Amino acid sequence: MITLTSDFGTPYPAAMKGVLCQRTTARLIDVAHDVPRQDVRAGAFWLREVLPYFPPATHLVVIDPGVGTDRRALVVQAGEHVFVGPDNGVLCPVARRLAGDDALEAYAIDKSRLEAVEPTGHTATDANARAISGTDGDGPASNTFHGRDVFAPAAAGVHETDLDALADLEWLTPIADSPVELELPEATLENECASGEVLVVDDFGNVITNVPGGFLTDRDRVVANGESVPVGETFAAVAVGERLATVGSHGYVELDVNQGRGDAAFDLEAGDEVVLEVGDGD
Numbered sequence: 001m002i003t004l005t006s007d008f009g010t011p012y013p014a015a016m017k018g019v020l021c022q023r024t025t026a027r028l029i030d031v032a033h034d035v036p037r038q039d040v041r042a043g044a045f046w047l048r049e050v051l052p053y054f055p056p057a058t059h060l061v062v063i064d065p066g067v068g069t070d071r072r073a074l075v076v077q078a079g080e081h082v083f084v085g086p087d088n089g090v091l092c093p094v095a096r097r098l099a100g101d102d103a104l105e106a107y108a109i110d111k112s113r114l115e116a117v118e119p120t121g122h123t124a125t126d127a128n129a130r131a132i133s134g135t136d137g138d139g140p141a142s143n144t145f146h147g148r149d150v151f152a153p154a155a156a157g158v159h160e161t162d163l164d165a166l167a168d169l170e171w172l173t174p175i176a177d178s179p180v181e182l183e184l185p186e187a188t189l190e191n192e193c194a195s196g197e198v199l200v201v202d203d204f205g206n207v208i209t210n211v212p213g214g215f216l217t218d219r220d221r222v223v224a225n226g227e228s229v230p231v232g233e234t235f236a237a238v239a240v241g242e243r244l245a246t247v248g249s250h251g252y253v254e255l256d257v258n259q260g261r262g263d264a265a266f267d268l269e270a271g272d273e274v275v276l277e278v279g280d281g282d
Contacts, residue, residue, distance in 0.1 A: 001026055001027040001028070001029050001054075001055075001057045001058070002020060002024070002026045002027070002028055002029070002057065002058045002059075002060055002155055002156070002159055003028075003029045003030075003031050003051065003054060003057055003058070003059045003060065004016060004017070004028065004029070004030050004031060004033070004060045005030075005031040005032055005033070005035065005043065005046075005047060005059070005060070005061045005062070005063070006032075006033045006035065006061070006062040006063060006147060007033070007034070007035040007036065007037050007038060007039065007043065007062075007063045008033050008062065008147065009033055009034060010033065012033075012145070012147065012148070013030070013033045013147075015145070015147075015148045015152075016060070016062070016147050016148050016151070016152040017152075019148055019152040019153060019156070020060075020152050020155065020156050022119050023119045023153065023156035023157070023160070024156040024159050024160055026058070026156070026159050029054075029057075031046075031047075031050055031051070031059075032046065032050075034203075035063055036200075036270070038063070038065040039063070039270070040063055040065070040088050040089055040090045040182065041089075041182065041184065041199075041270075042199075042200045042270065043061070043063040043090045044089060044090045044091075044092070044093045044094070044182050044184065045093070045184060045199050045200050046200070047059075047061065047090065047091075047093070047094040048093040048094040048097055048184075049250050051081070051094050051098070052094070052097055052098060054081075056079075056080035056081055057081060057082075058081075058082045058083075058084065058155050058158055058159040059081060059082065059083045059084070059085075059094075060084050060085065060147075060151055060152065060155040061083060061084065061085035061086075061090055061091060061151075062085060062086070062146070062147035062151055063085075063086070063088075063090050064085070064086040064088065064146060064147070065088070066086060066088055067086070067143070067144060067145075067146050068143035068144055068146070071086055071087055071088055072086070072087035072108050072109075072175070073085075073086060073087070073108065073109040073111065073146065073150050073151065073154070074086070074087045074091065074106055074107065074108060074109065074175070074179055075106070075107045075109060075154060075158055075166065075172055076091050076092075076095050076104055076105070076106045076107075076179060077104065077105040077106075077163060077166060078094075078095040078096070078098040078099035078102075078104055079098050079099050079100065079102055080163070081095075081098045082158050082159075082163070082166075083095055084109075084151050084154050084155040084158060085151060086146075086151075087108075087179050087180050088180055088182075089179075089180045089181060089182025090182065091179060092104075092179055092180070092181050092182055093182060093183075093184060095179075104178075104179065105166070105174070106174070106175045106178070106179050107166065107167070107169075107172035107173060107174055107175065108172070108173045108174075108175050109150060109151075109154050109171060109172060110170075110171045110172070110173060111150055113170055113171035114150065114153055114154060114157070114171040115149075117153070117157065117171060154171075157169065157171070184199065184210065185197060185199075185210055186210060187209070187210045187211045187212065189211075189212075189215065192277060192278035192279075193275065193276070193277045193278075194211045194212075194215045194253075194275070194276040194277075195273070195274075195275050196209050196210040196211040196273075196274050196275075196276075197209065197210060197271060197272060197273055197274055198210075198268050198269060198270050198271060198272045198274060199252070199270065200270055201262075201263045201268075201269060201270055204256075204261070205256075205257070205260065205261025205262050205263045205264060206248065206254050206255075206256045206262050206263075207254060207255040207256065207262040207263050207266055207268050207274075208248055208250065208252055208254050209252055209253045209254065209255065209274045209276075210252060211252060211253040211274065211276055212251065212252065212253070213247030213248070213251045213252055213253055215253060215276060216231050216245060216246070216247055216253060219231050219278065222245050222276050222277070222278065223276065223277040223278070223279050224245060224255055224266065224274065224275075224276055225266070225268075225273075225274060225275055226275075227266075228279070229243045229244055229245050229255070230242075230243075230244050230245070231244065231245050231246065232244045232245075232246050233246065233247075234246070235256065235258040235259070236258060237258075238258050239258065240258050240259045240260075241257065241258065241259065241260050242257065242258055243255070243256070243257050243262070243265050243266070244256055244257070244258065245276070253276065255268065255274070
């Protein structure tokens with residue numbers, strides 16, 4: 001299968017899928033296309049939390065605020081998984097988790113050579129071969145839509161190639177250095193205080209911090225940025241509309257509201273500081 005993740009919303013992912021369908025019969029799975037716009041860190045977090053649940057696959061990732069610049073376009077092999085996307089850090093957290101103790105193998109995509117590779121069959125026709133190679137016969141691939149013109153053709157090419165033969169693809173070149181790293185920030189734990197920040201806010205309004213869930217162990221209440229809230233193992237531990245601190249499925253402390261929005265109730269958004277303390281608060 002090939003998974004797709006982007007910040008495109010709609011309809012742009014459909015164009016990427018069209019390119020993929022012309023080049024491969026792989027099963028296409030949408031992970032998300034509503035990653036916060038141009039938010040590389042949010043994309044890296046969600047990929048790290050979601051993709052390890054997939055069997056070996058090719059993962060097409062396009063969260064690319066630097067599209068059209070000199071940032072590299074990469075193929076990264078992590079164990080039995082392969083990632084295709086921009087070299088801006090979005091790929092590394094999940095790739096390193098999936099690779100385990102193995103080293104990452106990374107290749108730069110040569111866009112000019114990739115454009116020269118025509119579709120190998122499946123449903124491609126002569127009439128659309130140039131278009132889905134990234135050109136329309138009048139010029140190079142778009143400088144603003146590498147998801148369609150670079151990453152999608154590359155993902156299809158990688159998917160149709162054995163992992164041990166990636167280095168033989170003429171449009172891939174092993175990189176001499178490492179991909180751009182993006183390390184998600186870690187909270188500081190001192191005595192009975194945790195200082196961290198909001199990593200992301202999900203669509204429910206749940207405020208996901210970087211404080212390890214173990215901080216809430218054996219606690220009935222916690223002070224979050226000066227305000228005391230109950231600790232619950234489930235949302236239903238408090239009444240509807242009430243605030244709470246809990247541990248999310250990712251293992252981090254969340255600041256939430258039962259059937260409501262934690263971001264509004266706690267006045268927090270991604271990147272904001274969060275201080276959790278033991279005590280009764282003000």
